[in-house]
Amino acid sequence: MAHGDDGYTPALAAAAQHAQAWLDSLSHRPVGPSLHASELAAVFGGPLPPAGMPADEVVNFLANAAGPGLMAMPSGRFFGWVIGGTLPAALASDWLVSAWDQNAGLRYATPATAAIEEAAGQWVLELLGLPSTADVGFVTGATMANFTGMAAARWRLLADAGWDLDRDGLFGAPRIRCFVGRERHDTVDLGLRYLGLGQPTQVPADGQGRLVPAALDAALAAGTGPALVCLQAGNLHSGAFDPFTEAIAVARKHGAWVHVDGAFGLWAAAAPELRHLMRGCEEADSWGTDAHKTLNVPYDCGIAIVRDPSALRAAMGLHASYLVHDAEGPGDPFEKVPELSRRARGVPVWAALKSLGRDGVAAQVGGLASAATAIAQGMAALDGVEVLNDVGYTQVCLAFGDDDTTRAVTARIIEEGRVWMSGSRWRDRDILRVSVSNWHTSDDEVAIAVDAVRSALAAVRNS
Template sequence: MTELRDLLARTTEHALTYLDGASDRPVRRQVSAGELVAALGGPVPERPSDPAEVVDELARAVDPGLVVTNAGRYFGFVEGGVVPASLAADWLTSVWDQNPAFSALSPAATAAEEVCRGWLCELLSLPGTASAGFTSGAQLANLTGLAAGRHHVLRAAGWDVEADGLFGAPAVTVLAGQERHATVDRALRFLGFGTRSITPVPVDDQGRMRPDELERALGRGPAIVCAQAGNVNTGAADPLRRIGELTRAHDTWLHVDGAFGLWAAAVPELAHLTDGAELADSWAVDGHKWLNVPYDCGIVLCAHPDSHRAAMGLSAAYLARGGGRDGSDWSPESSRRARVFAVWAALRSLGRSGVAEMVRTCCAHARRCAELLASYEGITVLNDVVLNQVLIRVGDDDARTRAVAEAVQVEGATWLGTTTWRGSTAIRISVSDHATTHEHIDEAVRAVLRAARG
């Protein structure tokens, strides 16, 4: 035990060294994949090595390739930081090494999942009876919600898809906005629908699904509608109340991809963006985005627990049931990390007001960023900044916009990426980290201006 204590103390020093220097180091260093592979690689080791030396070697080899996403200066993809209690809980999660697939394996982890299920329903203003699964991210959360929907609509049509598969099943109409996230298409591929089975619904200039176009596309027979809260480019949410009314009138399953945007429901002055979300049948949301828990963490919630369990349930003679919640009934994963402990710690440490303040502050930073950049000639803000996403274009020129983004990335003081919006290149700035301050935003603006001025 003494050797293990010494090893963990040494590991703690590596972690603290990284955290202490995170605010000063480049967000992303210019290092090649080949250099990293060379530092980590070589022939497979022939003999055991001292664990302390292994940890030292790992910390040294990967350091140039680490991207600082949790120190307030990362604005590339929608990636949250890590709140302190959640980071500490995640360390304990590795020590405890619990598997929440069955309550017999970990009564503690499955109890924490049940508690967090209730807390999340309250925070997001969703039905308190909704079931929940804890997944690796919104990709599997979307897949799970859509699998529950597939089961539900085909069962209503007299078909058991879990027993009989899709060959010969009644056709299911799938409708999704033209600006849906790519993980929706991927989830539908995994579920056997294929991307050509998706009927794209036209959207407005902010990427929001148009209810009038959805109404025209809805017909008879089994159908699933995929809406979103939080367009990955603009942050806009589909008009969920009207969409929910339409899907209920047509007895159609409604799934909401709310990876980051659904967290707006926790903020009173932003809750109008997700108004009507409670009318949906399933929802996907990320913990590692706006709840700021460590990777990986997604959550699927479902208003129809029976359909959720039917789509995901796992059983075998040797799998003992402990009488409590069994996580494998609600997620595609069986053996998995007890990521819920980090969720519990984040929710317990922040509380309702803390979650709201984190989301509120990120949105205020995004508005500040947009206002500052829009005041300079040659920089155009392309979206209505309603949440945490800012789209800008430099000189109304694709090449120049890309060049500015690349120059900012190389400089390293901050990091932001590019996207394609309505056929043109844009710089996308996502503010999702509780550690971001006004000073970080001002430095990001200065970095863009330095690059734009050449």
């Protein structure tokens, strides 16, 4: 290789060309992939070749071969699960993060990314109306954000009970009683499992999936000892929010730590017309969210927020002689997350917020909720379509009479490929779930979504 020819220029040029072609295709390509993983395995697998391939040729091969197996998740016509797109500034800054190749664990070693993430964290607290003194850590996603918040809870609850978790571990420790709403997301249970806290007590929920405060009070009163209560901002199916003011008051009466799973719903606090959904949430002790969902930054960007920095840093931090600490700063990034080495995943959050501003974030979040309302209204006007939830945020649940018909309509929609909506089961019924999470979703995509359901239902009826 000649001096100065490091191979980056042709490889990055190829990547930029393929990336732009992919983005340009999103407005018209079928949403679903055309090949299955088993069909693509032979293309990408086989014995490792003895000789390598130039970097730009690798990129070309990768992009061309992967194309048929890609789901158009960044499309405004993708309504599956709760998956957002990516804002231009967030995408471009994520490329820079990879090029900079900074290990973002130490403030002293990577001052630029540390300062950027600290600014992003403060902006998030400001937007969401959370305590300005809380610690903010950038983790992989909502699962690890919940895990991190609950890890801080575990440390604090046991320390307050006189147990040294760091020295003695969990064996023999006072049992932490964990309480969740009946319709919490399963990743909350997963985080509790990771933490060795066992199966939580399920608290009854109302018809929209909101935890019932009186039932929480009764459950907490039925025992004694340290307690962790997990609330929810944004039910997976209905989009509903737990009654934070009442539930947190109950938890406080019993001395419990309150964690809020706000994977996609925490951002409602940024939109004036939706802020009422989050009333009282700021009184919790920790919060978890995923910036990829409602904010629309690239994957690998959860946000863990903890009111008590000492608990978070005790749970997550470490001390080693070879690490160089910045004595002037607010602590090292690795003290707030379950990783030592990591990419600077908070940089795209900063870029997204910088590009949108306060008003832009409010408009984006409010726009997602407005699109969901428009979809629900359009669906409700179709003969034989039931809207099962009270649509107050970004989720819409549909049924088409009996379960067999609902499953058939769901399969037909996916087969046609104009939109993607995922099936689920809620309130003992099979449903078609519509999640509006992408900043690209406009009135045109709303109309396409309604027409796709109309067409699929007609095809099922006529089959």
